[in-house]
Amino acid sequence: MRILKLAAVVLVAVACGKESATNGSTATSTAASSGPVDLTGAGATFPYPVYSKWFAEYARSTGVKINYQSIGSGGGIRQLSEQTVDFGASDSPMSDQELVGAKGGPILHFPTVMGAVVITYNVPGLSAPLNLTPQVIAEIFSGRITKWSDTRITSLNSGAKLPASDILVVHRSDGSGTTFIFTDYLSTAVPAWKSAVGKGKEVKWPVGLGAKGNEGVAGQVKQTPGSIGYVELAYANQNKLPAAAIANQSGKFVSASVPGVTAAAAHIAASLPANTDYRISIVNAPGADSYPISSLTWILVYQHQPDTVKGKKLVDFLNWAYTDGESMASDLDYAPLPPELSSKLKSRLAEIQLASGK
Amino acid sequence: MTSISARWLERERRTLRVDQSAIGDRIYETVTTASALVIPALVIAIAIAIFVAALPAFARLGISIVTSSDWDVAGGHFGAAPAVFGTLVSSMVALVIATPLAIGVAVFLSEFSPPWLRQPVGFLVDLLAAIPSVVYGLWGIFVLIPLLREKVMPFLRDTLHLGATPFFSGAAYGPSMLAAGVILAIMALPYISSVSREVLLAVPRSQREAALALGATRWEMIRDAVIPYARSGIIGGIMLGLGRALGETMAVTMVIGNRPEISASLFAPGYTMASLIANEFSEATNDMHLSALMAVGASLFVITLIVNAIARWLVWRVSRSRS
Numbered sequence: 001m002r003i004l005k006l007a008a009v010v011l012v013a014v015a016c017g018k019e020s021a022t023n024g025s026t027a028t029s030t031a032a033s034s035g036p037v038d039l040t041g042a043g044a045t046f047p048y049p050v051y052s053k054w055f056a057e058y059a060r061s062t063g064v065k066i067n068y069q070s071i072g073s074g075g076g077i078r079q080l081s082e083q084t085v086d087f088g089a090s091d092s093p094m095s096d097q098e099l100v101g102a103k104g105g106p107i108l109h110f111p112t113v114m115g116a117v118v119i120t121y122n123v124p125g126l127s128a129p130l131n132l133t134p135q136v137i138a139e140i141f142s143g144r145i146t147k148w149s150d151t152r153i154t155s156l157n158s159g160a161k162l163p164a165s166d167i168l169v170v171h172r173s174d175g176s177g178t179t180f181i182f183t184d185y186l187s188t189a190v191p192a193w194k195s196a197v198g199k200g201k202e203v204k205w206p207v208g209l210g211a212k213g214n215e216g217v218a219g220q221v222k223q224t225p226g227s228i229g230y231v232e233l234a235y236a237n238q239n240k241l242p243a244a245a246i247a248n249q250s251g252k253f254v255s256a257s258v259p260g261v262t263a264a265a266a267h268i269a270a271s272l273p274a275n276t277d278y279r280i281s282i283v284n285a286p287g288a289d290s291y292p293i294s295s296l297t298w299i300l301v302y303q304h305q306p307d308t309v310k311g312k313k314l315v316d317f318l319n320w321a322y323t324d325g326e327s328m329a330s331d332l333d334y335a336p337l338p339p340e341l342s343s344k345l346k347s348r349l350a351e352i353q354l355a356s357g358k
Numbered sequence: 359m360t361s362i363s364a365r366w367l368e369r370e371r372r373t374l375r376v377d378q379s380a381i382g383d384r385i386y387e388t389v390t391t392a393s394a395l396v397i398p399a400l401v402i403a404i405a406i407a408i409f410v411a412a413l414p415a416f417a418r419l420g421i422s423i424v425t426s427s428d429w430d431v432a433g434g435h436f437g438a439a440p441a442v443f444g445t446l447v448s449s450m451v452a453l454v455i456a457t458p459l460a461i462g463v464a465v466f467l468s469e470f471s472p473p474w475l476r477q478p479v480g481f482l483v484d485l486l487a488a489i490p491s492v493v494y495g496l497w498g499i500f501v502l503i504p505l506l507r508e509k510v511m512p513f514l515r516d517t518l519h520l521g522a523t524p525f526f527s528g529a530a531y532g533p534s535m536l537a538a539g540v541i542l543a544i545m546a547l548p549y550i551s552s553v554s555r556e557v558l559l560a561v562p563r564s565q566r567e568a569a570l571a572l573g574a575t576r577w578e579m580i581r582d583a584v585i586p587y588a589r590s591g592i593i594g595g596i597m598l599g600l601g602r603a604l605g606e607t608m609a610v611t612m613v614i615g616n617r618p619e620i621s622a623s624l625f626a627p628g629y630t631m632a633s634l635i636a637n638e639f640s641e642a643t644n645d646m647h648l649s650a651l652m653a654v655g656a657s658l659f660v661i662t663l664i665v666n667a668i669a670r671w672l673v674w675r676v677s678r679s680r681s
Contacts, residue, residue: 073641074641175640198433202431209533216612223504224532
């Protein structure tokens, strides 16, 4: 009796499974003609919102499906090196050592969009944005300026009422591209920072509290009067956090904005050598409108694509991203590449070699 | 004599076997044996995987990975001593807070509570164990930390003048070893109280009646007859709570301040081994960095084993001293 019942249950389950399977296959065949997923990628979390928008739009217009796992730049680089994904994505360029370790041969860096890091703070009674120079930022984050009323800060902010309270530095505790951009900027603009702390996704902070993620830093800063921290531009814009104006190379105080980041990239791109590998930093860029704490983010692909079909799809997608994708970036608070840079990169797609034969 | 009885036993077992060799029994035996073997195999496999991955770091850095205080990824220095310190101290703080509370709850529920209250209170305490740790972390950031910073820390430091001791001195930012300890205490509490309650309820009635018959008050009965009887079980519960506290990651990362420094003050931010791994693992591209994080994981594994061994020894000693 019991066995009969069991058999009946199993039969029903099998029938249901079959039915849902057929439903599923018809659903996918209308969306994409060739298989469930065409390309897989893994990497940076920072550009994930704009990438997922791209992949959705691209699937709608071409039927090619791309699955992207935002597991972090480190994981993306590891998976690409092991050839378990078709492309990687990273917020910091791969090091020479990492490039040598890649199993599939030479890897090409393709910048996609740009982001920026803003300095946010909680100073009661401040109405205008705080003005800061790289020198002062470095001294605050290395604990050499400890009070908001320090003359090195007040001299940049005449008219602002700054309290005599202690400064509490809040930094990221997790390894992150945001920390890389921020410390890359300080290392570039302030020689003393470079020798004392250096740059990296995680560094040895001389002072301060570590908080996990943009939301951790922002939450800590919001809650603690007298604190200062750094978060990425998109996060700061969407949460309307106060942001400091930073003195750029030409001495102008610039607030973080999407056009300011694109301007920085345009100035750097103008002076790029013809044979650049695009592992470039755009921090502390020249130009009066350039926001200085800006960075590219990259999609990483093997130069020699072993699978012709996949390789072709990847090239087509990147071509689409540089043609149609860029304009979608600024809606999501990412900075699009300057047009001259994206057209250069489009022609660079020809360097990707597809395996000959079938 | 012995050989005869042994032979008899063997024959008896064989006949029993034949009697019980119904197919259901054999399936049951296979399934239970398999599950009993799978779990230890899994633990051993995890240990091997972690130690193999940690090998390059141990080979290059040796014991300095847990004794040095210099954690500087860019410079290639991996010394996780502050994280080891933070793991031990935050768990100790948690036990100091949680143990009296949890035993209080357990004694109340087993000895004093009216029967209609026992179920709901017990259920709510157990429910603490079901709350996801990230929810504890959020609660820590938005409720606990402001409370500690504005009320508890100034009270301890200034009103009680504990600021004169090194343990409660310094600036009160909020995220701190104390915040981590309090969060961990709340998370460990249901484990300790739940086990203690069951153990106390299992103390035989005769034990209680004997104490009362000798003229003990209710309190004396609990103190002298019930708790000593249940002591080894209560210690087991405390160790279960300690295990929870040592391994907790997310909630601690959100409230401890993640600063790799050893400080005597509970107001200072700290770090734990689990937080260190959680923070840095996803972006660790450099091989030595990855291996060093694995070495921290292996060390945490060993520390947990040592703590468990101490717990077993304590339980053994307590139960031996009673008998």
